Amino acid sequence: MFEILPDPKLDGIIALMQAFAADPRMGKIDLGVGVYRDEAGRTPVMQAVKQAEAHIVATQESKTYLSLAGDTAFLDAMEGLLLGGAVPHARVAAVGTPGGTAAVRQIAELVRLVRDDATIWISAQTWPNHAPLIAAAGLKPRPYRYQDAAGAMLDRDGMFADLAGVAPGDVVLLHGCCHNPTGIDLSVQDWAEMAALLDRTGAVPFVDMAYQGFGEGVNADAGGLRHLAARLPEVLVAASCSKNFGLYRERVGVAMAIVPEAHKARLAGALASLNRQNFAFPPDHGGRVVSTILNDTALKHVWQTELEDMRTRVAQNRRILAAALRAETGASRFDAIEHQQGMFSLLPLTGAQVECLRADHGIYMLWDGRTNMAGLNSQTIPVLAQAIAKVMA
Numbered sequence: 001m002f003e004i005l006p007d008p009k010l011d012g013i014i015a016l017m018q019a020f021a022a023d024p025r026m027g028k029i030d031l032g033v034g035v036y037r038d039e040a041g042r043t044p045v046m047q048a049v050k051q052a053e054a055h056i057v058a059t060q061e062s063k064t065y066l067s068l069a070g071d072t073a074f075l076d077a078m079e080g081l082l083l084g085g086a087v088p089h090a091r092v093a094a095v096g097t098p099g100g101t102a103a104v105r106q107i108a109e110l111v112r113l114v115r116d117d118a119t120i121w122i123s124a125q126t127w128p129n130h131a132p133l134i135a136a137a138g139l140k141p142r143p144y145r146y147q148d149a150a151g152a153m154l155d156r157d158g159m160f161a162d163l164a165g166v167a168p169g170d171v172v173l174l175h176g177c178c179h180n181p182t183g184i185d186l187s188v189q190d191w192a193e194m195a196a197l198l199d200r201t202g203a204v205p206f207v208d209m210a211y212q213g214f215g216e217g218v219n220a221d222a223g224g225l226r227h228l229a230a231r232l233p234e235v236l237v238a239a240s241c242s243k244n245f246g247l248y249r250e251r252v253g254v255a256m257a258i259v260p261e262a263h264k265a266r267l268a269g270a271l272a273s274l275n276r277q278n279f280a281f282p283p284d285h286g287g288r289v290v291s292t293i294l295n296d297t298a299l300k301h302v303w304q305t306e307l308e309d310m311r312t313r314v315a316q317n318r319r320i321l322a323a324a325l326r327a328e329t330g331a332s333r334f335d336a337i338e339h340q341q342g343m344f345s346l347l348p349l350t351g352a353q354v355e356c357l358r359a360d361h362g363i364y365m366l367w368d369g370r371t372n373m374a375g376l377n378s379q380t381i382p383v384l385a386q387a388i389a390k391v392m393a
Contacts, residue, residue, distance in 0.1 A: 070096025100240025178342020250286030
């Protein structure tokens with residue numbers, strides 16, 4: 001029966017990973033995969049994570065099932081991290097998921113349960129897996145303008161003009177911080193205007209929070225989400241602990257619905273049912289690491305210090321790269337990199353130039369110029385700047 005199965009379309013990021021692994025050249029540089037790397041090029045286990053894991057191993061006495069929603073301590077800790085008390089606990093329904101990817105899919109499935117004709121509005125530049133996940137859930141993704149034509153700033157007028165067309169019950173997907181792939185975030189004023197638009201139109205915000213702590217800091221990065229939650233009756237959230245806790249392979253995520261108190265039990269039941277249908281009980285170890293850290297004052301301080309060091313290092317990479325590109329190219333077209341936030345920026349390069357970087361210089365980034373700023377270090381920044389100057393010439 002499987003002779004009619006079509007060949008799968010390989011995800012661009014996965015294809016890039018495979019191409020990089022197969023490249024035998026010494027000195028090749030991977031700037032495509034979204035993982036944090038330190039100055040030595042490693043993706044280390046955070047010390048707070050190691051200490052939490054040691055505590056768990058020493059004290060955990062069972063590996064039996066928990067609930068379909070996952071560990072309550074983890075869900076409550078994530079509610080505090082994301083919302084900071086912006087809304088009462090009685091309004092928050094949440095379940096654990098295998099990573100942020102599954103959280104996005106579960107929220108899309110939740111939307112389909114209540115409105116299978118809903119349009120999910122996504123920024124024109126976004127994480128490559130957003131549209132496929134939404135389409136796989138049977139919903140319609142539709143883009144709205146986000147980055148301006150120069151690739152330097154938010155196209156504020158275009159974004160709000162497009163979103164003026166949302167209908168009641170539509171869903172608007174927003175990056176909570178550290179927009180992937182542009183690094184261009186909404187300002188406090190933009191979040192306020194977005195809340196007003198959603199309130200006026202009856203559309204529901206869906207906030208994807210994958211990089212909390214990598215922009216301006218843990219609490220500042222959640223400011224937009226907290227404003228929406230306090231202002232609007234319904235907010236959907238997908239969050240990941242892959243980046244800010246370094247728990248990539250542990251697959252730690254949460255899907256959350258902020259609703260009127262009267263609807264919480266129904267939403268919690270629907271989310272738990274979706275978990276049952278897809279993977280049953282969410283994985284526990286990574287979530288338990290997170291809750292152990294967040295519920296221990298000393299461990300939380302260790303984690304916050306480590307995360308702040310990571311955040312400032314990425315910001316430093318941005319400043320150094322912008323200066324190096326200015327010196328190598330004699331142009332200011334890359335200056336915006338310095339003022340963007342998070343792990344990614346879209347470099348203003350053509351597809352042919354990106355291919356030339358790969359073929360001639362062993363530098364791997366996505367076809368649209370998405371570059372992992374957290375994958376650079378003091379040795380690779382000048383190499384990248386010189387290579388970009390060459391392909392541009």
